[in-house]
Amino acid sequence: MSTKNYRYDSGFSFTRVGALILRYTYLLRSSWPRLLELVYWPTVQMLTWGFIQVYISGASGRAAFAVGTLIGAMLLWDVLFRSQLGFSVSFLEEIWARNIGNLLMSPMRPSEFITALIIMSLVRLAIGLGPVAVMATIFFGFNYFALGISAALFFANLVLTGWAVGLFVSGLVMRLGLGAESLAWTVMFVLLPLTSVYYPVTILPTWLQPVAWSLPPTYVFEGLRALLIDHQIRLDLMAEAFALNIVLFAAASLAFRILLERAREAGSLMQMGE
Amino acid sequence: MTENSPPAIEIRELQKRYSGVLAVCGFSFSLARGEVLGLLGGNGAGKTTTIGMIMGLVLPSAGSVKVFGIDMAKDRYAVLPRMNFESPYVDMPHRLTVRQNLEVFGRLYGVQNIKKRIIELARELHLEEFLDRESGALSAGQKTRIALAKSLINEPDLLLLDEPTASLDPDTADWVRTRLETYRKAHGASILLASHNMAEVERLCDRVIIMKAGTIADEGTPQNLIERYGRHSLEEVFLDVARAPATQGTAA
Known part of the structure; x- marks a missing residue:
């Protein structure tokens, strides 16, 4: 082997x-x-839903709205959406910059790339939602961090779903090129009505409810309502969401790997860019 | 390095098929350690696809690629730290400064003392004045120097260059060629150079492979080819080969 000025990490x-995180930073x-x-x-969203909640609470006097279900659901929805977007946008930055070829021809492994995208998703979430969560406390009296262990469980389950979707979309962009980019911005909105973000699953038509229950975020939003309205911590819902997330993330990882191999077969990684 | 050391690149019956169309038709060649090999060929001859397969970015349909004796299909990560690549068709991130880009790639390649290496490269490639400018704000010639710096950041034993002087003015192109010659002499590196510039290939390469329609149409040293074809330059040889009727499967 060469005695040059580099260290080879075999695994x-x-x-x-760290190099990739440095690049995104x-x-x-x-x-x-x-x-x-x-x-x-997120700030615009929080203000909109916060004022809607104030208005509905005042008009109907319903306790369900007084305890922050709408603004809480909005914050959790943004955790879901922005964890996926944070993952996907960091990936897309490489495509826009025509840098993916440089990366994939370097010693960087796909698992390292994915880990960096996950960490950057968390960084972007912290920058985007941290101040918004604080503002929600100040303006509307909804303190997300006061939810304690539930806040951590909700967050963990939602980011897992977001990363799984982000991983799958990144694989599609790698295989199909920037024609698939719009999926990164829109795919998560399919989950908005199906996962019952702002209403109970029972509102959905009976035939659609099994679809809703097959999606991990549904358990989180039901868990939020159980906590805020019934003051119950539903660990069973969180466990079911986690189990589904494990399956979803494993499937997305497999799909990413297959799509990367297909892109290598098709030679599309050589020409990728705007 | 011993006499039994495997060559820098060893390609056997390499084939690539895209949607039923054969882009690379099952050829074999090798690149010895310390050698500079030119890949010539018109547009669509299969040069970039071949480089992509050597780097592992394109999967071969058949055949094998070994780099320093390591099968790229099985263990490419064991050898990628010893290789690097430059092409005007792959960019560096525009929003990062030159220094930041080199730092990121230095870390990706496991370079030990990155700051020192960046200063060395900046001195060798005359980058000092724009090390702290955004890469996207540089001229084409400056961007080429940055891409060259990135490709040398890990002091590669094997350098793959895909048209490294494309779209450069003659002065900058000559400057790049001189730097490549200097690097090769200083490090004993092996270089695979795909180019449309015959003068460049004649100047830099020990040996040349002329590709046509995914096959090797001919190969030899630049002087040997010029003599065999009874021509005055490699460009004339290239035109003779390019304009001759295609004969698939006659790879040398």
Whole structure:
């Protein structure tokens, strides 16, 4: 072997994961509109749903709305949506920059790439939703962090779903090119009505309810309502969501691997870019 | 390195088929350690696909690629740290400064003392004045220098270059060629160079493979080819080969 000035990590390398995180951090730091975009839309959403909740609570006097179900659901929906978007956008940055070829021809392994995308998804969530969660407390009296262990369980389950969807969409973009990019921005909205974000599953038509229960976020939103309305911590719902998430993430990982192999077969990684 | 050391690249019966169309028709060649091999061929001859298969970015339909004796289909990660690649068709992230880009790639390649290596490269490739400028704000010639710096960041034993001087003015192109010659002499590196520039290939390459329609149409040293075809330059040889009727399966 060569005695050159490099160290070869034969397995998974945190140094390479760190290199990718450094790359995305430099990118975020270089552009204040990118940072602003992370906070802007969650803030608009929070204010909109916060005022709707205030209005409905005052008009109907229903306790269900007084305890923050709407604003809580909005915050959790954004955790789901933005965990996927954070994952996908970091991936898309490589395609837009025509840099994916450089990365895939380097010693970086796909597992290291995915780990870096997951970490960046968390970083983007913290930047985007952290201030919004604080504002929700100040303006509307809804303190997400006061939900305690439930807050952590809700968060963990939703980001797992977001990463699984992000992984699958990234695989599709790798195989099909930027024609599939719009999926990164829109695919999660299919889950908005199906996972019963703002209403109980029982509102859905009977035939649609099994579909809703096959999706992990449904358990989280039902769990939120159980906590806020009935003051019950439904660990059973969280366990079921976690089990489904494990299956979903494993399936997405397999799909990503297959789509990467198909892209290598088709030679599409050589020409990928805008 | 011993006499029994495997070659830098060893390709056997390499074939690539895209949707039923044969892009690379099952050829074999090798690149010795320390050698510079030119891949010539018109557009669509299969040069970029061949480089893609050597890097593991494109899966062969049949055949094998070994780099320093390691089968790329089985264990490409064992050898990728010893290789690097440059092409004007693959960009560096525009929003990052040159220094940031080199730092990221240095870490990806496991370079030990990155800051020192960046300073070395900046001095060798005259990057000092724009190390802290965004890569996207540079001219085509400056971007080529950055891409070259990235491809040398890990001091590769094997360098794959896909048209490294495409779209460069003659002065910058000559500058790049000189740097490649210097690097090869200093490090004993093996270089595979795909190019449309015959003068470049004649100057840099020990040996040349002329590809046509996914096959090897001819090969030899630049001087040997010029003599065999009774021509004055490699460009004339290339035109003779390119304009001759295609004869698939006659790979040398």
